[in-house]
Amino acid sequence: MIRQQSSHRRTVVRTAALVASAAMVVVGVQTGTAGAETRAASATESATGAATLALAAPQRAAAIRDAQASAADTARAIGLADREELVARDVVKDADGTVHTRYERTYDGLPVLGGDLVVHQRKNGARSTTKATSARIAVPTTTAERAREGARKVIWAAGGKPVLAWETVEKGLQHDGTPSERHVVTDAATGKELHSYEAIETGVGNTQYSGQVTLGTAPGFTLTDTARGGHKTYDLAGGTNGTGTLFTNSTDTWGNGLAGNRETAAADAHYGAAVTWDFYKNELGRNGIRGDGVAAYSRVHYGNAYVNAFWSDSCFCMTYGDGTGNAKPLTSLDVAGHEMSHGLTASTANLRYSKESGGLNEATSDILGTSVEFYAANASDTGDYLIGEKIDIRGNGTPLRYMDKPSKDGNSADYWSSSVGRLDVHYSSGPANHFFYLLAEGSGTKTINGVTYNSPTYDSSTLAGIGRQKAYKIWYKALTTYMTSSTTYAGARTATLAAATDLYGATSPEYNAVNAAWKAVNVK
Known part of the structure; x- marks a missing residue:
């Protein structure tokens, strides 16, 4: 139904009315109690001086390395105990010279779930900190009997007083066929479950019909967007595991606007990912979901008549089912925006997917x-x-x-x-x-x-x-x-x-x- 081609960039395509999914999220580290929110803004700064600078991937990587190199000094400066260390996760720089560095925390080398914080360093040397919890991180011992295979020893600081705990990941399927990655945190001393959450969340979003659009593809006619971090779109062909097969074509025309053509869902997902990438970059100054210039990837035709879509941080990818009767793929424009934004949240604030923080995660x-x-x-x-x-x-x-x-x-x-x-x-x-x-x-x-x-x-x-x-x-x-x-x-x-x-x-x-x-x- 469509075609469009430039001399060296493959373009094209057609998308159909597809069913969107509105609630897929993965939260890698679940964390603690509120109450330590610190306002770090100065009322005297210029109205535009604190706009975020867009860092190229090498600049961002260098900033994170520098932050990690000085993490021990930073930990002492903000009053952490000797047994605590900081692990730099992200750096955001403002035009006025302010640097916001996001850290995870460890205690005696163990990850502290609920210990994340952001240090705000002004150009004039003023420093303030936003913490997920204000509790003092300390436990009587970090020795515990070994839990079942695959468990990770952690400090759980999200429920008030920190305790030594085990975190396990139970994999399987949810009731509707969505993959399950259920994280369970148990008290290392008593075996009591302290917290659990599903790392892959699903929901329903918005169906769109985007018409004829331009796609970024690669030589050989594959759905590989070389201009946007190398984003690729794969065909799971009804499968529920693995990456699938990269979409390849004999021409640079993809789909016909109908769900019966397998390329149509792929074209819609590919287009949605491209627009979301452009929105992040042009409007927010962010180079990809993690800010590192690396694209996620998309998988379409998941399962049989699967009425959902989801983001998974473990594969760093978006996955879309074909809807009821395999007639309405969940690959709309704003679904891609919704899904990729769950990845953004996971790589920044990492809002815990429960209670009020979970509502803020979904709202984001x-x-x-x-x-x-x-x-x-x-x-x-x-x-x-x-x-x-x-x-x-x-x-x-x-x-x-x-x-x-x-x-x-x-x-x-x-x-x-x-x-x-x-x-x-x-x-x-x-x-x-x-x-x-x-x-x-x-x-x-x-x-x-x-x-x-x-x-x-x-x-x-x-x-x-x-x-x-x-x-x-x-x-x-x-x-x-x-x-x-x-x-x-x-x-x-x-x-x-x-x-x-x-x-x-x-x-x-x-x-x-x-x-x-x-x-x-x-x-x-």
């Missing part, structure tokens, strides 16, 4: 996936604040989720309350999704790209939005420099206010809008 993927959809400016898939409006999973034509008034789905919370953390993370995401909509667009009734919204506020306030671009830049900066694995809604408010201060100033309209939007969803 909804927020950035929606932002990718608007960024694409695809005439066949205009941006909106509706999640899953195309797939009709309820059979009545309604979306899966609504960002302007989350409770319209019958499950999500519009506003924060002390019980929000007890909801499923897809529903506890509601206040953050609502916050983002209010920050970007404001309250009340309005029509955007043909969709009418009517967003209320908890305090009956009337808000004017600051625009999507400013809103997602504030959220991204908060995620990458101020949030930790244990960030709650109160911590997210602190983090976004700090980000707004860095980017626009503490007396700016943007800062005031962030404050007002949080109040409007009852986070004060």
